[in-house]
Structure formats: C-alpha cells, structure tokens
Amino acid sequence: MNATRNVRWELDFRVNLGDTGSRFAEGLRDGILYGTKCDGCKRVAVPAVEFCERCFEPATEWVELAGEGVVESFTVVHIAPGARPRPYVMGVMRLDGADGLFVHYLGGISLGEDGSPPADFGPGARVRAVWEQDRTGSITDIAHFEVL
Secondary structure, eight states: OOOOOOOOOOOOOOOOOHHHHHHHHHHHHTTOEEEEEOTTTOOEESSOOSBOTTTOOBOOEEEEEOSEEEEEEEEEEOSOSSSSOSSEEEEEEEETTOSSOEEEEEESOOOOTTSOOOTTOSTTOEEEEEEOSSOOSSGGGEEEEEEO
C-alpha cells in the first residue's frame, strides 16, 4: 500500500554569498539597490552579478539604482507555499538604469473578488521600491514595489 503523510521541515543553513552577493546584500540592508555593469557589453544587471550573462565578461562597475521602474509583466498568485496572504501580485520589472528584469512583489493593488487586477493596472505601470523599516541584508528588505 502506498501512503502519504503531511511532513513539515524546518531547515536552517548558511549560504556563502561571495563578494558580489555580499555587497548586494549590504546595499539592501542600507536601503540601496545595486546593479553591476558589464566590462564588455556595458549592460547593467540587477541583482548584481559577477559575470555578464550575455557576453560572459566580468561585471566590475557598481551602479546605484533609484529603485523605480516599469512593469513589463505580472501574475496574480492564488496558490503558493509560504505565509504571504493570497492572492498577491508578482511583477517583472525593468528598473531605471538596468538592462535586465527584476522580479518582486507588487503591493497596494486592489484585486477584485475574482482575483483580477484593476483595469487601469498592467504593463507600463511605473513602480517604486518600498523598504522594510528593519532590514537584514535580504531581498525581503524590499517589502514590495508600489504603483506610482
């Protein structure tokens, strides 16, 4: 007989972020969103990377981003693990000064009873990072992005 059981795992572990990830995390703790510029093709990546994903050259120049940008795409999440109340909105954003896309929560969007976003929200909406008061150097130091 094949049986299933509900199991809860709590895992504590440490991750070495390396020099680039550590500086990016320190920026988050300080309320600063950093990207890195590729030495070769000059593309700016956020989160910061050590090597360009496009041309594989080092990305050694640090760029401070304003934390604002434009929604390129989004999805309404109805089913997901975790403590965040559902439904919620995840956005794919192109931040000002960055060439790649950045994924994070979008907040302050009133969803309809069926979970649909308002008709006046969608790709092209301008957004800004909203920072947590107490920051620890984690991506969740950005509480969410709000629509401007």
